[in-house]
Amino acid sequence: xxxxxxxxxxxxxxxxxxxxxxxxxxxxxxxxxxxxxxxxxxxxxxxxxxxxxxxxxxxxxxxxxxxxxxxxxxxxxxxxxxxxxxxxxxxxxxxxxxxxxxxxxxxxxxxxxxxxxxxxxxxxxxxxxxxxxxxxxxxxxxxxxxx
Numbered sequence: 001x002x003x004x005x006x007x008x009x010x011x012x013x014x015x016x017x018x019x020x021x022x023x024x025x026x027x028x029x030x031x032x033x034x035x036x037x038x039x040x041x042x043x044x045x046x047x048x049x050x051x052x053x054x055x056x057x058x059x060x061x062x063x064x065x066x067x068x069x070x071x072x073x074x075x076x077x078x079x080x081x082x083x084x085x086x087x088x089x090x091x092x093x094x095x096x097x098x099x100x101x102x103x104x105x106x107x108x109x110x111x112x113x114x115x116x117x118x119x120x121x122x123x124x125x126x127x128x129x130x131x132x133x134x135x136x137x138x139x140x141x142x143x144x145x146x147x
Contacts, residue, residue: 027130029068029077033059034137037085041136043067044078044096044108044121051108053096053121055080064133071130078121081136090136092122 042055097111111118
């Protein structure tokens with residue numbers, strides 16, 4: 001039970017029972033799909049075991065998906081996305097490996113020789129923020145954000 005003093009009025013509140021209590025901000029890497037189509041998303045990052053790429057998150061129109069839960073461990077993250085209906089892509093100039101179906105791939109070299117495809121991922125410098133959000137849209141220049 002918490003005791004709050006509001007200008008001479010003392011209020012007792014159960015912190016866990018009250019729906020008005022602010023929730024703690026969650027640390028994560030999120031992608032929000034601001035388009036009217038389903039988007040498939042893959043992410044790349046540096047881990048202890050080397051470069052990792054993971055996918056596919058299916059992000060329906062006008063919704064968000066959490067790709068990494070918890071405090072971000074790297075400064076740089078890389079994103080590649082495809083519009084499932086129109087075939088449009090959000091790309092960059094950092095080549096990483098992807099697979100046709102759900103995947104988690106260690107390493108970014110020799111994608112084709114290892115049976116994968118190579119795609120250009122866009123780099124996002126999070127500045128070591130604990131959370132980051134990317135907004136995918138049909139309008140160029142509105143695709144970056146942070147929490």
